[in-house]
Amino acid sequence: MGENDLVEPSSPASPVPSDHLGGLATVLDLVRGGAARTRPELSRLSGFGRTVITQRVGELTGCGLLEEDRLGPSSGGRAPRELRFRAEAxxxxxxxxxxxxxxxxxxxxxxxxxxxxxxxxxxxxxxxxxxxxxxxxxxxxxxxxxxxxxxxxxxxxxxxxxxxxxxxxxxxxxxxxxxxxxxxxxxxxxxxxxxxxxxxxxxxxxxELRAGAARGQQDIIYIKIGTGIGAGLVSGGRLHRGSQGCAGDIGHAAVADDPVVVCRCGNTGCLEAFAGGAALARDGATAAKEGRSEFLASRLAERGTLTAADLSIAAQSGDRTSVELLTQAGRLVGSLLATLVSFYNPALVIVGGGVSGAGDLLLATLRETVYRRSLPLATRELRIARSTLGDxxxxxxxxxxxxxxxxxxxxxxxxxxxxxxxxxxxxxxxxx
The missing domain is CATH 3.30.420.40 (ATPase, nucleotide binding domain)
Known part of the structure; x- marks a missing residue:
């Protein structure tokens, strides 16, 4: 498929004057976000006069983005008609x-x-x-x-x-x-x-920022611990992608000098090669084959493969080897995250991904490591929570x-x- 498939040219200039567009965007965002539902509320929150609000609402209803809804509560005079964003459009x-x-x-x-x-x-x-x-x-x-x-x-x-x-x-x-x-x-x-x-x-x-645990937050780090490991950064309420789009790729940050463990990216010493879900499954299988964990050996013989969730179940059953592997992974992730917390100073760290939902041991170790190794000022009001949206x-x-x-x-x-x-x-x- 070639780029000629996209035949629609992009317009070199906005067809709507910027000052006019600002009013339309402001009114639309206030209704769309639920901050305002009536014209008086729009006027109060936007600072626009009644005439401007009437004109902008008229344009937005005319193009099908807003519509008149039920009557709102009265504050003494005639009840105002509420506005609704047409989410189904x-x-x-x-x-x-x-x-x-x-x-x-x-x-x-x-x-x-x-x-x-x-x-x-x-x-x-x-x-x-x-x-x-x-x-x-x-x-x-x-x-x-x-x-x-x-x-x-x-x-x-x-x-x-x-x-x-x-x-x-x-x-x-x-x-x-x-x-x-x-x-x-x-x-x-x-x-x-x-x-x-x-x-x-x-x-x-x-x-998470728009509909999950980070709603209303301005500065957060989302860390995914799954097959691989990565981080998403939100600064000032906006996602920070970096100049090329690869900000937050912490899974391939070096955390060890071990030349034996080769990451999927081809380098050695990467965080996900030691603490990701695939790494936990690999180390668990090795422990099972070496006779260091009867629980994992039984699981491996039964199913032919192991996952990070198997290690979590084993750890909850008191398997010492699984506890050690999960604790080690939590410390490695926590140590790198502690550096990010001191450097970036977020108010909230959200932990998600398949491995994060496998049990509390890894998350508890991660929390302990971050609070112990980060600057006191950076952790004074820091919360570390599990994702509320999950999958x-x-x-x-x-x-x-x-x-x-x-x-x-x-x-x-x-x-x-x-x-x-x-x-x-x-x-x-x-x-x-």
Whole structure:
């Protein structure tokens, strides 16, 4: 697929004057976010006069983004008519690809999941096979929704570094055949909608920020401990991707000098090679074969393989070897996280991913290490909590990635006149 498939040119200049756009975006955001539901509330929170509010509301209802709702409570005079954001006007498709799973969802324009699908998958099969299946699952979701609202945008989270500006993976260690693959171009041509692609951990962080444990927070670190390890950074209430999009890739930070343990990226000493889910499973299997854990040996003989969850179950049953392995992993992750906490000074650290949900021992060790090794000022009001969205964090975040981008004033200006960004894939190419 070539870049000529995207035939819609991006407009060189905004079709809506910036001063006018500011008022529209402000009013829309206040209603969309639930801060204001009536015209008097909009006037009070925005600082705009009654005439300006009436004009902007009229334009937004005229293009189908807002609509009149029920009467609100009266403050002494005539009861004001409430306004409602038409979240059902469009559908957002979201996909989160893990190393061994595919999850997809269709959401409304507030990020509420309307339908979802999840199944095992192997990202190493390559982009053609995997994205073929993603498109099949998208088709099932749209069929379930009975083809009502148009697709406004698509968000995809991938388990590797992504150049956010182009939507292309960049030398992903566990994704053979994906390097520089035009994920955005393919899906944009297929659905005629704007597409954004990001690292799955960034999507998870955004999901928690918009709809999970980090709602209302400004400075957070989301750390995923799964097959691999990564971090998502939120600064000032916005996701921090860095200049190329790879900020937070802590899984390949060096934590040891051991030349024997080789990471999937080809280097030695990487954090995920010692503390990720695959590393825990590997070390548990070694312990089982060497006779250091009867529990793990029995589990391995029964199932033929081990996972990090097996180590957690073994640890809860009093297996000393599993306790040691989980404790060691918690200390390694905690030590690196302690450096980040002192350097970045977040108010909240959220721990997610498959390994984080396997039990309390690893999380407790991680907490103890961070509080012991970080600067006292950095941990004085720091909270370290488990993800509240769990497995849905990446999907919800991928949907909000699209929603945030579509309603950014720089892009809103290019589609608000028609009331829909559907059919405009080149919107994703516009700079913010």
């Amino acid at each position: 469009g559908v957002v498709l979201a996909a989160e690809l893990g190393a061994t799973s595919i999850a997809t969802a269709a959401t409304d324009l507030t990020g509420r999941v309307l339908a979802s699908r999840e199944e095992p998958g192997d990202v190493a099969l390559g982009p053609e096979v995997v994205l073929d299946r993603v498109e099949e699952l998208f088709g099932e979701l749209l069929d379930e929704l009975d083809g009502g609202a148009p697709v406004w945008g698509i968000g995809v989270g991938l388990p590797g570094p992504v150049e956010f500006a182009t939507g292309r993976p960049s030398a992903p260690p566990i994704m053979p055949g994906w390097d520089r693959y035009p994920v955005r171009d393919r899906l944009a041509a297929r659905y005629r909608a704007p597409v954004w692609v990001d690292n799955e951990v960034n999507a998870m962080a955004l999901g 849905e964090a990446g999907l919800v975040g991928a949907a909000f990635m699209v929603i945030d981008e579509l309603f950014a004033p720089e892009r809103l200006a290019h589609w608000i006149d028609t009331g829909s960004p559907a059919g405009r894939p080149a919107l994703a190419e516009l700079p913010r």
